[in-house]
Amino acid sequence: MNIAIASDHGGFELKEKLKQYFQTKSIPLQDLGTNTPDSVDYPDFAKKMAHYILDGKADLGILICGTGIGASITANRFKGIRAALLYSTYSAQMAKKHNNANILVFGGRTMSFEDVINRIETFLNTSFEGGRHTNRINKIDED
Ligand code: RB5
Numbered sequence: 001m002n003i004a005i006a007s008d009h010g011g012f013e014l015k016e017k018l019k020q021y022f023q024t025k026s027i028p029l030q031d032l033g034t035n036t037p038d039s040v041d042y043p044d045f046a047k048k049m050a051h052y053i054l055d056g057k058a059d060l061g062i063l064i065c066g067t068g069i070g071a072s073i074t075a076n077r078f079k080g081i082r083a084a085l086l087y088s089t090y091s092a093q094m095a096k097k098h099n100n101a102n103i104l105v106f107g108g109r110t111m112s113f114e115d116v117i118n119r120i121e122t123f124l125n126t127s128f129e130g131g132r133h134t135n136r137i138n139k140i141d142e143d
Contacts (some may be wrong), residue, residue, distance in 0.1 A: 001059045001060060001103070002030065002057070002058040002059050002060075003022070003027065003028075003029050003030065003034055003058060003059070003060045003061070003062065003109070004029070004030040004031075004049060004052050004053070004057070004058035004060070004061050004062070005018060005019065005029050005030070005031055005032065005061070005062040005063075005064075006031070006033060006034075006046075006048060006049045006061070006062075006064070007034060007045060007063070007065065007073070007108065008034060008040050008041065008042040008045055008064075008065045008066070008070075009034060009036075009037050009038060009039050009040055009108075010042070010045075010064075010065045010066025010067075010108050010109055011063075011064025011065050011066065011071075011106070011107075011122050012034055012036070012037045012108070013037070013108060014064050014106065014108040014111075014113060014116065015031075015062075015064055015108070016047035017113050018062065018113075018116070018120075019031060019119075021113075023118060026104075029062075030052075030057070030058055032035055032045065032048050032049060032052060033045060034092075042065040042066075042070040042071050042074065043070070043074045045063070045065075045071070045130070046063055046065075046071045046074035046075045046083075047074060047075075047078075049061045049063050049075060049103060050074075050075045050077075050078040050081050050103070052084075053079075053080075053081060053102050053103060054078060054080050054081065059102070060102060060103070060104070061075075061083075061102065061103040062103075062106070062120065063075060063083065063103050063104070063105045063106075064105070064106045064107070065105075065107070065108065066107060066108055066109040066110070067107040067109060067110050068085045068105040068106050068107035068110065068111075069085070071083070071105050072084075072085045072105045074106035075103050075105070079141050080102075080141060081102060081103060081105075081108040082100065082101045082102050082103070082121035082137065082140070083101065083102075083103035084099055084100055084101035084103070084104060084105060085105045085106075085107075086104055086105065086106060086116075086119040086120075086123065086128050087111075088119070089118060089119060089122050090105075091114055091119075092104075092119035092120070092122040092123045092126075093116075093122050093123070093126050095123060096123050096126035096127065096134075097126055097127070097128065097129050097133075098129060098133045099127040099133070099137065100133070100137060101123070104119070104120060104123060106119075118122050
């Protein structure tokens, strides 16, 4: 599975920690920036991630801003993107089981590193249920 990661300055520190963590697990992460803690605009990075996923360059995106809210709002404007703001272990499980999310969103200023790791691992260890949930997912992009 190809995983990409991106953040604004509010998520930069968490992004760098996650990169180190995935490196120790020998799981490659494609880093789409930002590359410094300097102030940037979260829509630029959320849009970059949405295009990256829609272009098939990664199977899953991890997107971080200060709260995860701006990044979620922006990414979910794109048809075919299902960006889930994972605020608990249960939401991480359901984001895969029912929503088959393709971008996981976190808040660098609102969530601990340990909680984020736990939510990512929970998501990766869960399967999409399909069936009625496939129909519901398809409805998201209708009209
Ligand atoms: C940047 O200060 C902050 O607004 C941004 O990271 C994010 O939290 C927006 O939703």
